[in-house]
Every structure is written in structure tokens, then in C-alpha cells.
Amino acid sequence: MSCTLFQPFQQNLSGIPLPEKFTFPFYYEPHELSIIAAKELQHYLEAQTDFKHNFGLNSEQDGLAIGKMFGVLVVQKQDGTLGYLWAFSGKLADRNHLPNFVPTVYDMLTQDGYFKEEEKILNQYNRDIELLENSEEYKTATNTLEEYIKNFEKEIVDYKIKIKKSKKERAEKRKKATADELKQLNTESQHEGILLKKMNQYWQYKINDAREQLANYTNQINVLKEARKEKSSALQQRLFNEYAFLNQYQELKSLGEIFNGNPPAGAGECAAPKLLHYAFQHDLKPIAMAEFWWGQSPKSEVRKHQQFYPACTGKCEPILKHMLKDMPVDDNPFAVNWAEGKNLEIVFEDDYLLVINKPAEFLSVPGKQVSDSVQTRVQALHPNALVVHRLDMSTSGLLLIAKSNAIHKNLQAQFIKRKVKKRYVALLDGVLPENKGVIDLPLRVDLDNRPNQIVCFDYGKPAQTQWEVVERRNNQTMVYFYPITGRTHQLRVHAAHSLGLNCPIIGDDLYGTKAHRLHLHAESLTFAHPVSKQEMTIVKEAEF
Template sequence: MFAPFPEEKARKYCAELMQQLDIEQRIDFETPIKKSNQAFSTNNICQKNGLGQMFGICVCINQKNEEIVLKAFSGQFNSIWNVSGWVPALLDTKKFAEITKDSDLLIHQLTDEIESLNLEIKTLEKKYTEKKADYYQLQELKKLRRTKSALQKKRKTLSQNSMSEIFELYKFFCADGNSITFKDIFKDGTQPPSGCGECCAPKLLSFAFEHKLTPISLAEFYYGTEPASKKKIHKSFYTPCDEKCAPILPYILGLEILYQDESIVVINKPSGLLTIPGRGENKIDSVTTRLKKIFPNCIEQPSVHRLDMDTSGILVLALDKESHKNLSIQFMEGNVYKKYFSFLSRKPYFGKGCTLNTTKNKTISGKIELPFRLDVENRPHQIYDEIFGKWGTTNFQLLMKSETAEILHHFNLSKKQLESFEKQNVFIPISFEPKTGRTHQLRLHSSSIHGLNAPIIGDNLYGTQNENERLMLHAAELSFNHPKTKERIFFKT
């Protein structure tokens, strides 16, 4: 995943940390060298047959506007969770020890039994291959295989139960001042990946937010013996990992950051979150309010375009006035490319606002042009109006049913939402490329009898929304010129 904060300042401190590790060859820096314990020696991660470790630095500003530098290592260092001077683990280590003391013993006992059975099985299999096994030995071989399978299942169940107990010990502090657990992140009961919550970035950011610090720079590097795969190189920098960090960081930060620099931030907005605050206390939470908690120096109104609350997908936000003005002009002049994926609730019937393209293949595509305006008596609905309406233009293409799984991947549906979607008798995959940016444009172009006459699945304004259903509309691609460098940049989820 992309680094959620600028790296430059943190990298300078990382370079200093690398040098300190080289010179002192230990991590317990706060202990006098003469009293240093070999358990904290970097030999543990630099041995020929060993394996290195990730280290990270997070530069923060406290409430007195003083710079605070935090450092962390991933997981345990030589089976030790917490070391003085380093950010602590995100779980209760005493309870972890209690859980693993009993479960690890049983798991090791089962492993020994399985390995012992493997030796017996190999002996009998060799006799079977050489056709020297009699009837009773063949029966014994079958029995041993069944026993092995049962023990493997028992070990797997024991391991899963142990991991579930361990994951319940984790607690993450967030940018909004609240704390969450894995149950808040993996809401369908899915078990987190092994090692989730042990990486440097979650540890550093959680500690920062717990202590009212504002992160301004974050960087991580690998130190020690390189793996045979060479996926990690000694003293090389890496961004937070996709497997274990990507599921957690959007919850800690409140936003999934796809890209950031000194001028802009690009995020993947979840369904159900406002782009800007609405009226009333229950509508304060939004992309912009969350952004300002992470980047407090950004301008008051960083939003340059919006997505409906129920629409998910890519949003670009400006951190300074110059970038905001530049991006706003690009959107107004139609210099921004946008692509959405969606699912229609029924087969489309092309109304008078549709113009179909003539193609030799079986793909159906075209353009929708309709005038519409706010229905002042039924806000926030938009209605078709040939006299007072403003024209909106959308290019569309019906997609193949075989592309459904790939398209669904963009929506990040929960287990219940996916089950609800799979109950649909009809779902028509479609892509939209809006050329204008009218309110509810794609939703109205889909549902109107003058458009596709087929509401988007889960549209609670222009169609129907069943239980556990969300609006199946996602902004999947966005391209524009960078406001400072003028380089054309492209993003997709």
C-alpha cells in the first residue's frame, strides 16, 4: 500500500537509527553497554541462518508543537515483545503469555505425534510401493492415515482457537480519539491474517493517537539477514504491507489513503461516509473532517469534488489553496477522467436520452444525455426537466457477466452484503464515464425512463434497497493533471 504520510523526515531519522544499530549492535539503547543483555543483540537478526526484521520511525508533533520521534520494531525481537525506548506491542503481553503457555504445549505435543506417525506411514508406504505389504499392514496404513488426519484437524482447531483468543487482546487507538479491536475491523468474524497488528506502522500510529500526538512523517526499513526470496533487502525502505497493514490502517486513520504528497491526498471513500459535513451533529463525520484530523495544516475546505454518501470510490482532496483552485478548474473544464463500476437491477430499456454506439462486436455501449434539476418538494431527489434542468452527459458500456467477480472486488462488500447481492435474480454489470458532474447524475441516468430505465441495485432514492444492501456504485478510476507538477496521474482501486 502507499505510504500514508510523507517519508522524507522519518527517513532521516531511520538513517540515524540504522547507524546506531550498526555501531552498538543492539536495540536496548537505554541500557548501559556493560549491562546490555545478549537477548537484545542485533546478532539475533543478522546471523547467516537467521532472518532480519522491520523497523520504523514516526515523527510527530505534540500539543506544545514540539517534535517527538517514535520508533518501533515489528512483532517480537528475539521473542521479546517490549523493549524500553521502543513503542510497545498493541496487545496485552501478559495475557498473551497465559494463552500461549497452554496452547503451544498442546500444539507441540500434537506436532510430535504427527511426526511420529509420519515415520510409521512412510515405512508402510515404502512396503506398499515395493509390494511387500500384507493385508494387515495395508489396514494399519489406512488407520494411521486416519489418525494423522484427525490429529491435524485437532491441531488446526486448537491453533485457530488460540489465535482467536490472541486477536481479542489487540487494541488500536485511532485518529478520531476512539479505540477499536479486530472485531470492529473484521466485522464478519473473519480471522485476521497471522501477524496482523504486529507491523511497525499500526504500532507507531496507534501509540501516537493514544498519546494525542499528530503524525507528520512515517518510514520503515528492513534490517538484518535477507530472506532467500530477496523480497526484503538489508537497509532498504518499504511502505506498509498489503497483507497485514492494509486491512488495519484505514480504520486507525479513518481513511484509506491511496496517495499523498504536499499538495494532494487521494483516498478510497467507503460507502456510508459523507464527502463533506452536513447539517446537524449526526452529519459532522465526513471525509474532510477525518482528513483534517490526519493533516491538520490542510485548508478549511479541501474537497474539490464529491461522491454521494452511499457511493464508494476514489476522491482527490487538495491540501493548499493553489492546488484546490487548479483541480477545481480541471473538474469544471472536463479535464478529469472518471470511471465507475455499477450493477443495474434489471435489463436496461434505452429511452430517448440514449444514443447507442454502432459496433461490430456484441458489446453494447453508448451515451446518455438528460436535463434534470433538484426536486424542491422532495429533496434531495433530482427530476427530469426539459425546461429548467441542466444537461448531464454520461458514456456507458454494458459489461459481460463473466466480469462480475472482478468488478465486485472493487466494492469491498461485507459477508452479509455479498450474500444479499448473490440473491439478486438479475444484475447487469455496467461501467460509466461521466462527462459532467451533476448531483446524482449516474443514479438518475440509470433509473430514468428517458435513460436506461434500470435503477442501480441498492439505490434507496431512485430504486429499492433491501436489507444488508448497499448502493452498487463505485468510483474505480480517476485521472487528472497534478496541480503542481502538471504530470498526468492515474489512480484505480
């Protein structure tokens, strides 16, 4: 199959060795070849006239500003020629296909495709339903039923009030009534009961008749809705079954198979699976891959213009597991014990608790793939020891550990009641114009890309951070953070997000740019000793 989208490298690559293994997609530093391919794509985006899209980089451009993730795949032809492919995630300029970019794996929007034909049927169902629901007859039947029920309830209530009043009057009359008068009073009471029953019967007849009239329309609407539901479900299942991805063995596996019939929205539309599928289709050997963000950052995620990012885990990881089957891939850094060879420094210890200075890249508690952690190390010496709070693996600093359950419960209660005072020091990539402030941005986990956090004003948990500048130097700012709440990645997101400080912490591999370490350190911890009740402040200054 001819490959028209393969672009050969123009520059001399003789001094650049090929990577021994393919890029691990979920955590990587771009290979030099990927960087060259990405720069070529970025130059194209800056100068191209093939499409119009507002990336938010030009304040004078019309339209909604939407940044976009792009990907490059370095590939090798069977004759050894090196080149690259380009892709974008989702749609670009409201299109699936654009010049120079690999197409979507499965294009359900082709004009002569079955999806378009089935979509016409679904649209006809929608029109028919809308026509019935907006018809004067349907509206009249609905209003009539509502009016009958309203009048019925009012008349019955009014008449019951009247009966109650008459009953009270008759009770008084009975005290002085003759035998004939008592008989007449009983007859009146019976007549009121009979009339109430007839009123109920009359209104129930009217209401039932109105319900039948309305049912003539609602039944038609419900039949159409059920048919639409069945058609939509069948179309979705067919789409899941036919939306399939290749691997190096030319094995196809569908979205339905990969996600057991329930793929997340947008699965398969990211750049990485598009690139690999096209490469396998055209007998191109994948060498290295990288993805970068182009344009204005979205309001929820932290995305910086031109910065490289890993593939998302929620949508891409199951797909890429199939596509990269048996390919030699770089080691998974999440399965590496970065704490190996590192020691824990005890800053304070007595019979009840310890305060540890945790090194960067050291788990607080055992992880899914790595068991070595502060807790397991300390429990080797003190079997009942428990970590009271946690620091991110990449964050260094003071960690409080209880030597018994009772002490742990006491210290945790202090954290829950926000009686513990914490101070972090961080070095930010940029110069802050102000000297102090408070960041208030609610956070929740990114469901498509755990463990990353995003700002979400609808479903996020409240997260507040006080901050103040310590010093500014070399286009960097050292700050103190005083977290009021303790959400996952709170300080990292509050620093990097455009609605926060808009200055990521140096070395932040999730929300900024990777360096030799994350420059975030838990420097000071103040709490009440659970036995002596005396306030204690432990300080360990950062070494960066």
C-alpha cells in the first residue's frame, strides 16, 4: 500500500543514534528524532494556509479558541529510510481529514458510509418525535389533562371543607333536635357523602378520558423513542465492533473488544493510536513518538503551548497495549523503584512518633507496582508504625509517622480538624508579579488521565492555598506555600494552572517541564504532641 503521508527527514541524521526501544507512551522524554519531527510540524502550523482554526494564539482571530494535542511518529521504511508522520487528536477545524495528517482510524463521517445513512434515520426519528411533541393536538391534550386534575383537586378540597363545616353545624343542631329533625340531619349527611362520591366518579371519568386522549400521542412518541433507542444502540455496537486497530502482526482488535463493550467517549481519536495504526497499515516501523500541546490551555487541564505530554491513560492505555504487543518498549518508570539506594533521615523521634525527611522520588506508602516506601522502611524497625499523612512521591520533606494506632488516631484528627500547620517551599519557573495571595481552585481527578488532577468548578473538591514570595532570581521565584486543604497535587496544579500562579514548579513532570527533581519541599510542620500536648514545630530546609 502506497504511503503518501510519510515525510522523510531533510537534515543529516548521521550523528543521531536510533533508540534501542520504542517510546513508553505514558512517561517519556522525547527522543531527538521526535523533537526534530515535532519542530517541523510546529513550523508548518505557524505558516500553513490549509485550514483555519483558532488556537488562541492570535487575539485578533475570530472564533472560539481551542488548543489541540498533536503527535509525531518517527518511522522507518523497509529500505531503511527514516521519516515521520503527523496526527492531531479528535477533529481539527471541524474535520477528520486534513492535508499532511494521518486520517482517523475509522471515519464514521464519510458521506457514503453506513453511519451517515443510519444517522439520517435517527435524525428522522428526532424530527418525528419533535413534530408530535410540538403539535397543537398534543399540547391541547396535555393541558386538558392538567386542567382537569387541577379542577378536580380544587373542587374536592372545597367540598370537603364544606362537609366539615356542615358536620360541625349539624352536631350543634343535634343537641336540641327532635326525632324528625335528627332524621333530616342524618339524611343531609348521607346526601353530602353521596354527592362527594359522585363528584369523584365524575372527575375520574373526565380525567381518564383526557388520559386516553393524551395516550394516543404519548404512545406514538414512546414507540418512536424506543425505536430510536434500539437503532442508536445497534449503531453504537456496530461502530464499536468495526472501529478496530492494527498492531505489528496486522491483528485487528475493535474498541468493543478492547473495552469490553463500553469504551469511554473519544477513545481511539487521540494522536497516538492514529499514528501507529497508519504506520502498521503501510509497513512502516515505529521508532519513536511524542505528543505536544499547541495553543491556548483549556480551563480545566494544565496544558502549555509547545510542551510535550504523555498519552492519556484512560482512553489510550488499553488501545496501545494491543497496538504495541511484543514491541520492545522503554521500561515503565512507574514500575521502577526510584527509592533504591536512598536513605531516610530521622529529624525527630521519641517513644510515640517520628518525623522523617522523605527524599524526592520516594513513596510515602506502598504503591501498586512498587512496595518500597517510607511506611515499609519504618515498619521494618517499628512494626506498628503508620504514616499519618502523605507527600507526593516526587515531593521531598517532612513526613509524620505514629508508632501506635492510638497516636496515629490523635495526629490524624489534628490533620482532619486543620490544626496542623504546614509550610512548603517551592521554586517556580517564572517571575510572579505579586508578593502574596490565596489560590482557590477546586480540584478533581482527571478521569481519562489518572492520577492527574484538573480544575473543576462543577464537581471538584474545594482546594485553597496561601502563598508568599521568598525571593526572585534568574527568572525564577521561590515561594512559601501554606495549604489550607490537602488535595492530591494541590500545590502543583495551583502553581501551574493559568487561573492560579501560572508558573509551574520547576521539575514538575506532570504539569510543567521535567528536570532532575521536583523543586517542592515540605519544610515545616507544626502540631500538638499527642502525649505532652505541647506545640511542636519541626523544620528541615530544602536543599535546592
